[in-house]
Amino acid sequence: MTQGASNSASKSATNGAANVGASSRRDMIVVEDLHKHFGGFHAVDGASLAIKEGSITGLIGPNGAGKTTLFNVIAGVLKPTSGRVFMAGEEITGLPPHDLFHRGLLRTFQIAHEFSSMTVRENLMMVPGGQSGETLLNAWFAPARIRAEERALAQKADEVLDFLTIDHLADEKAGNLSGGQKKLLELGRTMMVDARVVFLDEVGAGVNRTLLNTIGDAIIRLNKERGYTFCVIEHDMDFIARLCDPVICMAEGKVLAQGTIDEIKNNEQVIEAYLGTGLKNKVVADA
Ligand SMILES: Nc1ncnc2c1ncn2[C@@H]1O[C@H](COP(=O)(O)OP(=O)(O)OP(=O)(O)O)[C@@H](O)[C@H]1O
Ligand SMILES: [Mg+2]
DSSP, X not given: OOOSSTTTTOOOOSOSGGGXXXXXXXXXXXXXXXEEEETTEEEEEEEEEEEETTOEEEXXXXXXXXXXXXXXXXXXXXXXXXXXXXXXXXXXXXXXXXXXHHTTEEEOOSSOOOXXXXXXXXXXXXXXXXOGGGSXXXXXXXXXXXXXXXXXXXXXXXXXXXXXXXXXXXXXXXXXXXXHHHHHHHHHHHTTTTOSEEEEESTTTTOOHHHHXXXXXXXXXXXXXXXXXXXEXXXXXXXXXXXXXXXXXXXTTEEXXXXXXXXXXXXXXXXXXXXXXXXXXXXXXXX
């Protein structure tokens, strides 16, 4: 299958340390003229964009712009009304989340999804599919293999917690974590498998500045050291400015503009789109 709009979103500069030279890279994700309607309401209304391999791409826009809906369509949670999505040149439109998961496309949720009565380590160990212990027959006839797999998973989970600097929370019940720690756990879930592209939905919402920096550090390290491509929805412009290049701005279901954070902050249409919201004032003040 061919990829049509592959060069539709390639303005890039080098202010994000992790993304130097991103404009010459190939597209990891391409979205072509995507629509998602809820009854007569067009939540995503003809969005086209591309996310470069190896980039940390920011996705901003006022409340209700369609950002989460776009993520949900890309990640297979919602079927598009029309339009197409490609990953590394292959069409993935409408594929179910588990299929995308096996291709290395992962997403986190605007509201963290943890198993609250399980420990942090156990939450991470739940992530990879296809473990031998999942079938009753294996539980009876191959207990040694299951124990070996569980040990390997526990070790992997501990490495992830160490990477995220929350190893001291391994035995804590996930329900007892703070909002920010739950967001870190969400990020940790993407590290239990070989992710290629990770979609983060408001990973900084309700998170204190120190934890937000930890999350930002982890994203940059995953990008630089493990080659993860990220698409990051976030309302915190400082966080976006630190991490993301390029930045894409959506409003009313469409892509309004793309460029460096400075270009976006000075874009008339972007400023207009934020009019009447608190964020508009922040964008204007920062510009
Ligand atoms: N399942 C649904 N049924 C009907 N309308 C929906 C549904 N999901 C989202 N919407 C509407 O679609 C629009 C876009 O919502 P979406 O959650 O994608 O926006 P967003 O850009 O993520 O906003 P925020 O920054 O507040 O998270 C909103 O007006 C929302 O009310
Ligand atoms: Mg949202």
